[in-house]
Amino acid sequence: MAQLAFPTEMSSSVLAPYLFVSAAMFCIGLIGFLTRKNMIIMFLCTELMFQAAGLALIAFGRQHLESDGQTFVIFVLCVAAAEAAMALALVVLLFRHRESLSASAWKELNG
Amino acid sequence: MEQIISPIALYLICALGAGGIALALPRRSGSKAFEYGGGLLVAVALGGAALALGLKASDAGNPMPNLFFYPFALIGIGASVRMITHKRPVYSALYFIMTIIASCGMYILLSAEFMAFALIIIYAGAILITYLFVIMLATQAPTGDGDDDLDDVDAVAREPMLASAIGFVLIGLITAAMFGGIGELPEPKMTQAQAADSVLAHLPKKVDKILDREGLLEDGWRVSRDHETGLAMIDVDARTIQIELVEGDSVSATRTLGAQDWPEALAADNIDRLGFNLMNDHPVMIELAGIILLMAMLGATVLARKHTELEEALKAAQARKLGTMFHDDEPQATGGQA
Numbered sequence: 001m002a003q004l005a006f007p008t009e010m011s012s013s014v015l016a017p018y019l020f021v022s023a024a025m026f027c028i029g030l031i032g033f034l035t036r037k038n039m040i041i042m043f044l045c046t047e048l049m050f051q052a053a054g055l056a057l058i059a060f061g062r063q064h065l066e067s068d069g070q071t072f073v074i075f076v077l078c079v080a081a082a083e084a085a086m087a088l089a090l091v092v093l094l095f096r097h098r099e100s101l102s103a104s105a106w107k108e109l110n111g
Numbered sequence: 112m113e114q115i116i117s118p119i120a121l122y123l124i125c126a127l128g129a130g131g132i133a134l135a136l137p138r139r140s141g142s143k144a145f146e147y148g149g150g151l152l153v154a155v156a157l158g159g160a161a162l163a164l165g166l167k168a169s170d171a172g173n174p175m176p177n178l179f180f181y182p183f184a185l186i187g188i189g190a191s192v193r194m195i196t197h198k199r200p201v202y203s204a205l206y207f208i209m210t211i212i213a214s215c216g217m218y219i220l221l222s223a224e225f226m227a228f229a230l231i232i233i234y235a236g237a238i239l240i241t242y243l244f245v246i247m248l249a250t251q252a253p254t255g256d257g258d259d260d261l262d263d264v265d266a267v268a269r270e271p272m273l274a275s276a277i278g279f280v281l282i283g284l285i286t287a288a289m290f291g292g293i294g295e296l297p298e299p300k301m302t303q304a305q306a307a308d309s310v311l312a313h314l315p316k317k318v319d320k321i322l323d324r325e326g327l328l329e330d331g332w333r334v335s336r337d338h339e340t341g342l343a344m345i346d347v348d349a350r351t352i353q354i355e356l357v358e359g360d361s362v363s364a365t366r367t368l369g370a371q372d373w374p375e376a377l378a379a380d381n382i383d384r385l386g387f388n389l390m391n392d393h394p395v396m397i398e399l400a401g402i403i404l405l406m407a408m409l410g411a412t413v414l415a416r417k418h419t420e421l422e423e424a425l426k427a428a429q430a431r432k433l434g435t436m437f438h439d440d441e442p443q444a445t446g447g448q449a
Contacts, residue, residue, distance in 0.1 A: 007222040009299065011173055011174045012115070012173075012293045012294065012296060013115065013164075013167075013168040013171070013173035013174060013175070014173075014174055014175065014176045015293065016115045016116070016164060016289075016290060016293060017161075017164050017176050017180060017184065018176070018180075018217065018221070019286070019289045019290070019293075020160060020164065020286055021184045021187060021188060021217070023282050023285040023286045023289065024128070024188050024282055025187065025188060025191050025210070025214075026282075026285070027278040027279065027281050027282040027285070028132070028188070028191045028192055028195060028278070029191070029195075030277075030278050030281065031132060031195060031274050031275055031277075031278035032194070032195030034269070034270070034274035034277070034278070035136055035195070035268040035269050035270060035271050035274045035275075036195065036268060036269075037263070037264045037265075037267070037268075037269055038200055038264050038265055040200055040242065040245060040246050040249070041195070041200055041203055041265075043242075044194070044203060044204060044207055044242060045194075047207065047234075047238070048191055048194065048207065048210065051210065051211065051214055051234075054214075054230075055214055055217060055218075058218055058221050058223050058226065059221055061223075062221040062222065062223070063296060063299075064297075064299050064300070065299040066299070066300075066388075067384045067385045067387075067388035067389075068388060068392070069223075070223050070225070070226050070381075070385050070388075071385065071388050071389050071392070071393055071396075073223075073226050073230075074226070074229070074389065074400075075396055075400055077229070077230070077233055077234070078400040078403060078404060079403065080234075080238065081233065081237070081238055081404065081407070082403050082404055082406070082407030083407075084238045084241060084242065085241070085407045085408065085410075085411040086407050086410050086411055086414070088241055088242065088245045088411070088415075089410070089411035089412075089414035089415040090414055091245060091249065092245060092248070092249065092414075092415045093414050093415060095249045096417075100264065101249055101250065101264055102262075102263070102264040
């Protein structure tokens with residue numbers, strides 16, 4: 001069985017495009033969170049932001065030739081799974097009360 | 112930052128992308144032309160970013176990322192733009208799966224193979240399916256194919272211009288900050304070979320298996336273990352392995368395999384290093400992750416539970432019914448009651 005070669009050192013000019021993609025995905029997630037009214041889409045956008053953070057972690061871990069970045073992505077995944085479960089339970093609960101997925105159906109929470 | 116991308120190009124790309132997304136975000140009056148125009152602007156911005164980064168790198172003679180990076184980045188960002196601009200939630204979720212798969216491709220290019228496949232299984236397989244279930248549970252089926260039938264929740268975006276401007280100012284700031292500091296990143300602490308094989312000493316059984324498969328071990332021989340720490344006696348720098356012959360409980364002979372015998376297959380792969388890092392350096396985090404997941408499960412169950420109010424009479428009737436069932440099935444156990 002052929003073994004995968006251990007990664008060689010990565011130049012910062014290779015790291016930069018990955019970081020750009022990560023920043024772009026994060027900000028697209030942010031824009032989606034701010035603009036969309038559907039609560040499910042809003043939570044989906046937070047998942048997109050988790051995803052972008054994970055990409056940056058793995059790219060930096062690769063740059064340092066260490067596994068810590070990947071380990072942190074495991075925990076990011078774990079928090080994302082917990083968040084998805086809670087958020088979706090909350091959405092189902094709120095939907096039962098107002099029969100609407102709109103975040104503006106809960107305007108009185110503005111305070 | 113100057114050596115990565117020129118600031119003017121970066122800000123121009125950000126402005127183009129912001130305009131594109133603001134155009135493409137859902138609105139009631141807009142026609143399809145807005146969506147296509149916005150998509151075109153975002154695509155031009157992405158192409159500009161690739162070009163600006165690539166030109167700078169090739170001018171300075173720096174290496175470029177793997178060729179496969181470009182399609183993955185394009186699919187990833189394109190699908191995430193489509194995800195926030197699509198009017199139908201189910202399609203948004205499906206586009207998000209596409210983003211996940213594209214970033215898995217980038218993980219593989221960054222030699223994080225295990226995380227790539229774990230991400231597909233956990234995200235695309237589990238989390239997104241839960242999202243799809245909830246979307247289908249909570250969304251009323253639209254009456255027709257046209258966008259006019261959609262609810263205001265999905266068909267109209269809130270403050271698209273302002274949010275896009277904020278978002279892309281943020282992209283400009285984040286990338287400027289990261290590219291500014293990228294030249295001062297510290298060198299890796301270990302050299303490539305040390306990083307690759309430092310884990311091997313902790314995995315004597317794996318070393319045994321590989322040496323055995325390569326035919327370097329006769330019957331009864333194994334890699335020497337350190338008496339106190341249990342580490343395999345491997346010198347990674349000199350490429351030597353000490354092996355020993357075990358008879359009963361005692362070591363009767365030892366021998367050293369030189370660098371010429373070092374098998375090519377003897378290397379720690381991604382899963383070895385990741386698992387060792389997880390278990391050795393972050394043991395408490397695993398416990399914490401377990402607690403977080405358990406609490407989330409409990410919380411979700413409690414939150415999503417349906418509160419049903421039963422009449423007192425109905426409760427009593429149900430209890431009686433249960434009692435008689437019990438009575439019929441196990442006369443000995445409930446004999447004293449009824």
